[in-house]
Amino acid sequence: MALMRNRDMVERYFRRGALPTTWCPGCGLGTATGAMVRAIDQLGLDADKVVIVTGIGCSGQVYTLLNFDGFHGTHGRALAAATGIKFANPELTVIAPMGDGDCAAIGGNHFIQAARRNMDITAIIMANQAYGMTGGQYSPLTPMGSFTSTSPYGHIEPPFDMCALAIAAGATYVARGTVYHTQELVRLIARGIAHRGFSVIEVLAPCPVQFGRRNAMATPVDMFRQLQRATVSVREAELHPEAIGGRAVRGVLREVEGPEFTAEYEALIRRAKGDTHG
Numbered sequence: 001m002a003l004m005r006n007r008d009m010v011e012r013y014f015r016r017g018a019l020p021t022t023w024c025p026g027c028g029l030g031t032a033t034g035a036m037v038r039a040i041d042q043l044g045l046d047a048d049k050v051v052i053v054t055g056i057g058c059s060g061q062v063y064t065l066l067n068f069d070g071f072h073g074t075h076g077r078a079l080a081a082a083t084g085i086k087f088a089n090p091e092l093t094v095i096a097p098m099g100d101g102d103c104a105a106i107g108g109n110h111f112i113q114a115a116r117r118n119m120d121i122t123a124i125i126m127a128n129q130a131y132g133m134t135g136g137q138y139s140p141l142t143p144m145g146s147f148t149s150t151s152p153y154g155h156i157e158p159p160f161d162m163c164a165l166a167i168a169a170g171a172t173y174v175a176r177g178t179v180y181h182t183q184e185l186v187r188l189i190a191r192g193i194a195h196r197g198f199s200v201i202e203v204l205a206p207c208p209v210q211f212g213r214r215n216a217m218a219t220p221v222d223m224f225r226q227l228q229r230a231t232v233s234v235r236e237a238e239l240h241p242e243a244i245g246g247r248a249v250r251g252v253l254r255e256v257e258g259p260e261f262t263a264e265y266e267a268l269i270r271r272a273k274g275d276t277h278g
């Protein structure tokens with residue numbers, strides 16, 4: 001698989017004038033966004049039929065950067081807006097990049113309901129384990145013992161496993177990747193977008209400024225090394241389950257067919273409007 005050159009990617013998919021981003025040096029969001037754009041490119045999608053829906057947070061800037069139609073909603077509501085957009089025009093490819101605070105905290109219920117409905121939407125959780133934009137507060141994905149601006153003595157709560165949550169709630173494609181394993185990440189996102197049904201890709205992406213510095217990872221390189229150490233591929237995990245040792249498993253964790261309700265709701269709406277042929 002040949003990856004598109006950065007220059008080509010920027011010229012084709014990024015808005016002129018939107019660069020440079022306001023993201024901090026070493027932030028993982030740029031790599032995650034690049035992987036998403038490369039996945040869209042590899043699938044050969046019609047750019048006029050791709051919609052990017054974001055909520056609030058550092059990840060919200062994805063919408064302003066990219067030359068697709070989009071919607072920048074309120075905090076945690078990206079999936080609610082994405083659901084409406086998909087209902088209104090099922091031909092669109094709807095992708096919702098969200099931060100972990102955005103998706104797992106204030107948007108947690110939308111996430112569960114979207115998974116349960118198995119709407120044909122792709123949710124990309126850019127998981128950096130804290131609220132970056134608002135000052136580094138702990139999020140539902142902050143690991144126990146970690147230091148954040150609101151856990152100065154070490155975080156005492158266990159984090160969500162978003163992939164396990166997505167599977168339990170009914171998502172039919174669930175995968176986890178990291179911005180360290182870039183080519184693998186492009187493949188995981190492309191497969192998720194191509195999947196018919198609710199797709200979730202958790203992308204482990206460092207926030208060196210608000211999280212790394214507080215947790216003995218002074219540079220972005222330290223954080224990337226941590227991603228390498230703290231994850232294991234699905235294949236490795238299957239071959240050597242004893243070697244997982246608390247590490248996060250990367251790869252496709254679930255891929256099944258399930259009832260996808262976009263068409264069902266369309267028929268229902270036509271029926272409610274009195275169209276007896278619906």
Ligand code: SF4
Pocket residue numbers: 022023024026027028029058128132133206207208209210211
């Ligand atoms: S605060 Fe963190 S997540 Fe936000 S742009 Fe900076 S490094 Fe990235």
